[in-house]
Amino acid sequence: MASIAPPLAPRKARRAARRRRPPIIPLALLLVVLIVPALAADLIAPHDPYQSHLRNRLQPPAFWGGSWEFPLGTDRLGRCMLSRILHGAWYALSISMVGIAIGAALGSAMGLIAGYARGLTDVVLMRLADISFALPAVLLVLALGVAWGPSLQAVLIVVAFVLWAQFARQVRGEVLSLRERDFVARARVAGAGHLRILLRHILPNVFNTIVVMATLQIGVIIILEATLSFLGIGIPRPAPTWGLLIADGRQFITSAWWISFFPGLAILLVVLSINLLGDWLRDRLDPRLRQI
Amino acid sequence: MIRFALSRLAQVLFTIWAITVLVFALSHATGSPLDTLLPDDATPEQIAALTSRLGLDQPYHIQYLRFLGSALQGDFGDSLRWRGEPALGLVLDRLPATLSLGGLAVLISLAVALPLGVVAATRKDSWIDLLARAIALLGQAIPAFWLGIVLIWVFAVWLQWLPTSGQGGLRHMILPAIAIAWFQIAALVRLTRSAMLDVLDTEYVKLARIKGLAESRVVWKHAFVNAASVPLTYFGILAGSVLTGSIVVETVFSWPGTGWLAIEAIRGRDFPVIQAVVLFFAVIFLAANYLVDLLYAWLDPRVRHG
């Protein structure tokens, strides 16, 4: 029978294989556009991102009639766009990472407590989650923007606000079912305290979910940070965040399109890659999260 | 149904109350309003006079009740940046511009996303399904403000088909509306497609085919009407993201709506106007969500006829 085994349906089989393989192209793009520049911009950037070259103002990119000295052109002060974008990667990476860490930690802690304690604690926390779910983050952005002006704290608070309720809901749901399982009962009989049960027995079981959710949210947060910086209520100047670079190019859209175009392209490539990576991670680790 | 409507209404009112507390707390967490209202060299008498006029010498809960009382009457104080204009009046003046732009954006997203999602689901893995999935992926990855700038560059500067910015007729609204709609199209296509895939798999759709109905009737009557509840639940979130989108995109296109007003107010640290915008947006958003919840419940015969 083996010799006349029917051939695999080629398209389906290939797609199944692709699911199992890590997505190489997104990973490579992430390295090139985000991670390497974020960690080593000083080494690879051709120029100082803050230094003006007044004689070379608004130079077009090399392939658009400019020179290779400024591969992606220059802005209105003659600053090298490529160098500014490479340095901007650090802000995109660090703010999204720190923001996600805060939001995920806060939300997961709330979810763990709500699901484990149940009762009134659960009701109150989930009601809070509903409220912050029901509010567009933009309202908080406006209020904080006028209260504090552009600042790192304001960005991180907005990010945490956007994230925590999602993590809290998802984690709570899983804890509710986990706490009824045998291994939790055994730990309780063995005399483990609540904190120990939560951290040693329940948390490890929801960890995959938290990791997958965090990955799927990185793109959202990068875009949120860029939007705040674009509006002038994010990371304050002169940090060359991608959002700020796009804002600076806005008034030159008729004459020097490259100033706004390339930072946005960087955002697009990074977020697209992270989302593809997150989808793959979800399929691998936690297929139940499909709905999100 | 009435029970449901009332309990949801209570939740909405509670949420609005929570927002007033938040707004009040923020306005006091960031230094006294006196700093912005008085010149730097104000005399102690001037400070004392303004303090008692604004009630800043009262305990916080009294101040909050006064704030809530005037807010309920639509009085958020006068704008600091546009001297002498009442804050709420400014917001109301700008509202039609925002609503018309947001409305057009919602129309565009529905008109594009629903058919695309439905057709993608009925022809799974065809080129049109691949297109729908590509749009869903790209929609999440493109920031609205950058898309707006790219649209201006391509259609206004390069092709010169449409104006770059400002307010005018419908021609001025097309590019900003697309920039706002883009993200919702992506989200709606994804939701519609997956909801349709689920519904097309059900026994009642099979039975509709067994009856010998035309495929268009099977898809649009039997499948879509049931699948539509999923995008409909999303409609509330859609309202929120249109509000967000309008703030960003109005800035890009210098569209003189509430979003543009809000950003100008932030630059001028104009707290009364921001308070009015925040509370007004919150009420619009929550009201939209409330209506969607009611509509959703009403559309489901299981709820309507208990």
Added chain:
Amino acid sequence: MAAGGDSTVLKVRGLRVEIASAAGVIHPVDDISLDLRAGETLGLVGESGSGKSMTGLALLRLLPRPAARIVAGRIELDGTDLVPLSEGAMRRIRGRRIAMILQDPQASLNPAFTIGNQLFEALRAGDRSPRQGLRARAAGLLRLLGLPAPEERLQAYPHQLSGGMRQRVVGAIALASDPQVIVADEPTTALDLTIQAQYLALLEDIQKRTGVAILFITHDFGVVARLCHRVAVMYAGRIVEQGDVRDIFDRPSHPYTAALIRSVPSLTARAARLPAIAGQPPPLSALPAGCSFAPRCAHAQPRCLAQAPPELPGRGGAENRHVARCWRLEDPSWTPD
């Protein structure tokens, strides 16, 4: 269209369905031949996964697309072969000349529309008749199916009816345009026993009145004994035995059929002592070379494992159209009991 003479309305010959999946190409329906006469009920019996539901869907050309398709055979409905028909032509036959009742009445009515709405659709699919009279005909159908207060039921939504009532509505939809053949795919599995008995009596009654031919798909030999005139037993995509209901029960000629009948408690007194058939049906992607049932068969011989058996006359005799696929039938004195 009364019984008698050769009134075969549905004639299936060599039907084969193919599914291409990541696991390979399988044939959930493999070389099936059936005859169904007017006014007759043919029971298509088998375990789950034997291909009986897939056969039912194939007859209406409603296989799940794009994975499954008919690759060989003919489906002659009143002399017309359905296999080569265009989708449009097939749609004009579906619902009008061949109808189907699905397993789960809970799921087969659309929750968003009233019973009347869904019934009118079926009535109008039958002929392009105008709207007037639709309501009266719909109510009449529901009355035929034994639903009390039919006019009111037309306004109701599916969730407002009980499971038994819903299955009657599904029956009314199937009968709406007076079809020649109804494929009923386990229509009573989801109902409780009393309702099930009522529904079967109803089907019998309707068949007497309309002369409709029924292909009754089930895994339950008790239901077969109660309702069917003829029986076809399916195993791993093939029909292993086919004959009149009396022959199948009194003179089963395939070890699989015999074992299935023994496992129905109400049919034989010995049932309690006999275990269900040992083992599992083989996966369709790895069928044995010979008889598919041989690995589980107490009567298997070396030849059974090597070579697939042809259709041989069963113990009820070829003149009674009793056939089975078992090598042991070459020995006239052999019995599978």
